[in-house]
Amino acid sequence: MRDDTHRASTGVIRITTYTLGLMAEETPPASPEPPRAPVTAADVLAWLEETAEAVRSGELDAPALIDLLGQLRQASTACANASDWALLAAREAGASLRQIAPVFGKGYVRAPAARLEKLHREVLSSEQFLELMRRRMGTG
Template sequence: MCITSYTLGCMAEDTAPASPKTPKAPITAADVLAWLEETAEAARSGELDAPALIDLLGQLRQASTACANASDWALLAAREAGASLRQIAPVFGKGYVRAPAARLEKLHREVLSSEQFLELMRRRMGSA
């Protein structure tokens, strides 16, 4: 996992109260780090064998895909809500708009809106 200044800022904000209208991500970088430290200790102590770690790897890859899909949805929704690429760019860890612009371009090859993206995810989950 790459920790950027944005991630560190978000981790610091974890202690700040969220406004009632601002949703929070279901998992944070701090949550993952705490879990990783516990799990690494269990692996070092021999509590986790290779098959358990492979199963864990599969779960993490599925969760990673789900987080990437949620991120894509949020990107589409932010643009629909009027956010500019300049406002979005820092979230990508870049000071320029190429990264979110390229991601939006790729997403727009499949869907035109966050609602269409959500429907696509529903269909994919139904066929998985």
């Protein structure tokens, strides 16, 4: 023990497999990162500011903007579908309508309840919803 103390004070530290084992036990396992949306409001705003500058400088003409509009409408539909899937999955995972309501911007449960009711007319689960989206995209 005294020899190890001396080595530590001189900057030489002896690491054994036993020490590594203890270190591994003391280190809590890394928790997986929670999933993140593929695009955020901040991402969209930054892109919008860059694109608006390109329009002001004349880099984008009307046909390019019309093409861009079509792309954005498709992306908007994809985001709405992803939101619907997440709503179904959250309910299946046990989330209550009261827990979900704030993300709808309301303090009451009518908005998510109405959305779920509409979704349940087509599908019963998030997996069925995903399969429906695959069929609509022609990949399933």
